[in-house]
Amino acid sequence: MALVKVEDLVKRYTPEGPNAVDGISFEIQKGEIFSLLGPNGAGKTTAISVISTLLPPTSGEAYVNGHDVRTEPMAVRQSLGVVPQDLALYGNLTGLENLRFWGEMRGLTGATLKREIDEKLELTGLTERAGDRVNTYSGGMKRRLNLAVGLLGNPPLVMLDEPTVAIDPQSRRYILDWVKRMKDEGLTVLYTTHYMEEAQELSDRIGIIDHGELIALGTLDELIQLVGQQETLMLQLWQGDGLADFKEAVQALEDVDQASIREGMLVINVPSAEAMLPTVLSQASALDHRNPRAEPGDRLPAPYRPRLA
Amino acid sequence: MRKLWILILKEIRLTFRDRGLIITMLVTPLVITLVIAGAFGNGGSGLSDIPVILINKDEGFLSEELVNVFAMEGVTPLVQLEVAPNSKEAEAAARARVESDDVAVLVIIPSDLTSRLYPFSETAQEILGVDFETWGEGETPELTEAEWQALSMAYVQSQIQTPAPSEPAEVVLYASPDWRISTMIVKSIVTQGLTQLQLTTQGYDAIVSRIIRAQMASGDLSMSDQDNAQAELADTFAGFGGSQGAAELEQSYDLPIRLRIKSPSGRGFSWLSYSAASQAMLFLMFAITSGGRTLLAEQEGGTLPRLLITPNPPLTILLGKMAGIAVTGLMQMLLLWGATSLVGAYWGAPVAVAISMVVLVLCASGLGAFISAWAQSPGQAGAVGTAFSLVAAALSGTFVPRPNMPAWGQTVSLVTPNAWGIEIFSNLQNGKSLQEILPLLGGALALTVGYYILSLIGFRRQFK
Ligand SMILES: Nc1ncnc2c1ncn2[C@@H]1O[C@H](COP(=O)(O)OP(=O)(O)OP(=O)(O)O)[C@@H](O)[C@H]1O
Ligand SMILES: [Mg+2]
DSSP states (O other), X not given: OEEEEEEEXXXXXXXXXXXXXXXXXXXXXXXXXXXXXXXXXXXHHHXXXXXXXXXXXXXXXXXXXXXXXXXXXXXXHHTEEEEOSSXXXXXXXXXXXXXXXXXXXXXXXXXXXXXXXXXXXXXXXOGGGTTSBGGGSOHHHHHHHHHHHHHTTOOSEEEEESTTTTOOHHHHHHHHHHHHHHHHTTOEEEEEESOHHHHHHHOSEEEEEETTEEEEEEOHHHHHHHHHHOEEEEEEOSSGGGHHHHHHHHHTSTTOOEEEEETTEEEEEESOHHHHHHHHHHHHHHTTOOSOEEEEEOXXXXXXXXXXX | OHHHHHHHHHHHHXXXXXXXXXXXXXXXXXXXXXXXXXXXXXXXXXXXXXXXXXXXXXXXXXXXXXXXXXXXXXXXXXXXXXXXXXXXXXXXXXXXXXXXXXXXXXXXXXXXXXXXXXXXXXXXXXXXXXXXXXXXXXXXXXXXXXXXXXXXXHHHHHHHSOOOOSSOEEEEEEEOGGGHHHHHHHHHHHHHHHHHHHHHHHHHHHHHHHHHHHHHXXXXXXXXXXXXXXXXXXXXXXXXXXXXXXXXXXXXXXXXXXXXXXXXXXXXXXXXXXXXXXXXXXXXXXXXXXHHHHHXXXXXXXXXXXXXXXXXXXXXXXXXXXXXXXXXXXXXXXXXXXXXXXXXXXXXXXXXXXXXXXXXXXXXXXXXXXXXXXOSXXXXXXXXXXXXXXXXXXXXXXSXXXXXXXXXXXXXXXXXXXXXXXXXXXXXXXXXXXXXXXHHHHHHHHHHHHHHHHHHHHHHHXXX
């Protein structure tokens, strides 16, 4: 059963503004680790905010555990834990006080709360510093506490938003191992990151997101195949404003697998760039675009190409 | 309800751990209150040269000792004593000076101090001479038989017919409530004097009983006529059983004097008290509007978004935040009340003050909600909050007494919690009771309701 279901999800921050999330669809199965991989500003945090009911979707649907984020926000919140990208802790409270406060706000009480706190302190290795104010912690310690707070009560779905940024390799290792252990414990994880290696190491499936669009989605093997079998063509128009129409037209062509707009260029995936070029160019002139600049590109931007071990 | 409490507790923790907040919430208003009160004279906080007037109405000789306490080493730097003559005019003048806060305490020693304290003393003084304590060294005075008889009679009478006055004599401290600490100091000095008096009278008792017993032993008394007085005397001593009797006599001695602090019933205007209350209102407004800023901080720091995705209704989170701010505001008021009282400010009858504080904090938090509901951004809310707090404070009479404000200012400022706070506390400081200020509390509550209705409209408009 899909624990998370997202359909044509769009999120705009301002009525006229660009779509921070631009019609993405995916499902996450129970017990799966799913990574959203993408550069800065791709829309990862926005997607998580909508799924966690913090922001209402502009259009499209999102369900967690079968509950609609629009109509049943409380049920959605009940079943998820979020580890935000930026630390969200009370610096003037101690680690223990933070854990207790957030645990109580999640509805934990009594012996359960105490057990959860002890367990999380143990896991984060913060037992000895539990009585110190969070302001006095190192960056890595704060990140670990931030993570622990999101995991209080072991919610069925955990969303981790770039938990490893600005952190030393040792702490990073620690967190990655922790995420793997969550999977062993049957939790479902939505993980976002900049780093292909992390996504590759942790995930059952990976969605690559850029400019709010999912440009690739699949298991590691599927992604490798995609890179291996397909070629990419990048086209730039002299007049920039016709790009969206051009994309529509090209997308409609047979053999064009996917088309997306990246930094002012149209990027299309085709079985063979050489064979496809004439068709695409005639399509351009049909739309009154003279001599678009065309060059071969990569199916996935370099940082998001899977490494072959 | 539980969640609300958890949120309030968190707010209190965070507030009282933030040094900056403590300074703005507590230290600054205290300092300003002291500076203002100091600049306008009647500090009342001084611990030296406390102005005291003393009127001695006592017709006996024992009060001398009480007056002398003020001249003791260690006491002289504390008190600036002025002894007024024992006349009706002088007493009225002295009372007036206490009422105008010119003088901290007027000490009145009652006319019957000596006779109440030691009824026997007059006879003893008459027979043995003024300095009868000189007989303490074991000598026996040379007295005629008639003098012995008179002495013994008077002594026995003083012992067995213990005067049981319905009311003990009172040493009155007529004290200005603005000089609270000073009054406590003067009280302890007078108490010390009374204790000393007690020791002195016990000493006299011991001397006289020793003299009489020595005389009895030498047989002088038994040779005289068997009259009633002798029989009584013998009975008394038989009853107490020798020297042990003397000890018990001393122990059973009880001071028929009490100390009473009285305050002027109609109070004069006191800048210290007025400033304490009006500054507290101003800084309550600061605290509540800066609560809006902590909301911004929580938004930016990510804790508010994190709270909003916990399984709790957003209304609970919002209420928790507001209640947290209100409770810290109330604690601030209570602490300022305590601290300014220590330096002599008077706020009014405690229960009425506490109830008024709750009402006024509610009112201020209504204003806080109103501002954040209509502000375009949290930053704007902070700026508007500060500006409004200051204008409201000035209009309602925080920096000059409210009655001195122009009439339009007094009227217009009724839309601020400050004006109601100042009205309420001024009345309480004047000695008004809770019942008497109920209409004012009602006014503040009506304003509170108004604020909340406008806030709701504002929130609806923003989040529809
Ligand atoms: N509160 C906001 N108001 C307006 N625009 C926003 C807001 N938050 C994000 N955006 C915009 O939405 C787009 C997606 O941002 P988002 O934070 O979701 O990206 P991200 O993938 O999480 O990036 P990063 O890796 O840097 O965290 C960006 O163009 C960003 O400028
Ligand atoms: Mg992000």
